Amino acid sequence: MSLRAFFKLVEIQTKLASLFPFLVGCLFAMYRYHAINLITTLIFLVRCCSLI
Numbered sequence: 001m002s003l004r005a006f007f008k009l010v011e012i013q014t015k016l017a018s019l020f021p022f023l024v025g026c027l028f029a030m031y032r033y034h035a036i037n038l039i040t041t042l043i044f045l046v047r048c049c050s051l052i
Contacts, residue, residue: 018048 001009022045029036 015049022048 026036026041
């Protein structure tokens, strides 16, 4: 496995690892408070998934 392929694999796993708590937090907010701020949630989701 080349170094470039390894870094791509690690980046994908890191993104998945950061998205899981985000989704759990959104589900908890919907369950507990029956509301979610869609604009800030989408901004955070885009930032979570960005390549930067």
